[in-house]
Amino acid sequence: MNNESQPTLLPGYNPGSPEVACSPISLDELEQIKASAYFNDEDASFLRLSYDVLKDQAEELVKAWRAIIAQHPHLSVYSKDLRTGETDNEYSEGVGRRFAQWVLDTARAEYDQKWLDYQYEIGLRHHRTKKNQTDRAHTAPHIRARDLIAFSAAIVVPMRPYLEKGGHSPEMVNRMLDAWWKSMILQVTLWSQPYVNPGDF
Numbered sequence: 251m252n253n254e255s256q257p258t259l260l261p262g263y264n265p266g267s268p269e270v271a272c273s274p275i276s277l278d279e280l281e282q283i284k285a286s287a288y289f290n291d292e293d294a295s296f297l298r299l300s301y302d303v304l305k306d307q308a309e310e311l312v313k314a315w316r317a318i319i320a321q322h323p324h325l326s327v328y329s330k331d332l333r334t335g336e337t338d339n340e341y342s343e344g345v346g347r348r349f350a351q352w353v354l355d356t357a358r359a360e361y362d363q364k365w366l367d368y369q370y371e372i373g374l375r376h377h378r379t380k381k382n383q384t385d386r387a388h389t390a391p392h393i394r395a396r397d398l399i400a401f402s403a404a405i406v407v408p409m410r411p412y413l414e415k416g417g418h419s420p421e422m423v424n425r426m427l428d429a430w431w432k433s434m435i436l437q438v439t440l441w442s443q444p445y446v447n448p449g450d451f
């Protein structure tokens with residue numbers, strides 16, 4: 251069962267639902283961005299190979315990424331309730347569960363219209379257009395583009411030990427990590443669209 255996401259079981263994680271925005275770019279244009287990111291079918295295969303390795307580790311990965319965020323006040327501030335100044339734990343936990351699901355969907359590497367639309371939605375949910383809406387939260391209204399984009403490195407670099415746990419050769423682990431890098435850059439490129447001046451994307 252590694253090719254079906256289960257949005258109904260996960261509040262707010264809803265690829266394919268009517269509330270999700272439609273991507274302003276086409277699947278053909280997505281192919282061009284994939285080419286710009288040096289992403290090919292072999293990378294998709296290596297992402298899929300990482301699925302089995304990561305499927306029971308997604309929550310651990312989210313914890314590791316959260317630990318990085320927690321070390322930096324300019325990042326942890328995005329989950330604080332503006333009314334109390336305290337971290338909104340319910341919000342953080344809800345977002346964390348969707349984040350873990352994202353790990354699996356990234357590893358599935360299925361680039362259809364539903365996936366493309368959801369990438370736009372994820373960008374909007376970091377941007378002031380939709381941040382806080384899914385969870386009806388009262389945290390900072392917007393994540394700065396500089397933090398969103400730069401955090402790509404904090405996502406991929408710590409993944410190596412998790413990918414190594416699958417027992418694959420170092421060469422295969424490197425190939426999976428390269429595929430994750432390319433996919434992360436591809437996705438953060440798509441997520442940046444709401445941040446870019448109209449006509450400039």
Ligand code: HEM
Pocket residue numbers: 262263264319325326328329345348349352372375376380381382383384385387393397398399400401402405438
């Ligand atoms: C490039 C790296 C990043 C990745 C892969 C990532 C991934 C995700 C994912 C998958 C979601 C859930 C989307 C959904 O609702 O289905 C999400 C939401 C969120 N992320 Fe990120 N994120 C990144 C960068 C950041 C940074 C730097 C911060 C701030 C420290 C951040 C804070 C948040 C918050 C607060 C939400 C909830 C937004 C909302 O109100 O709906 N993210 N992120």
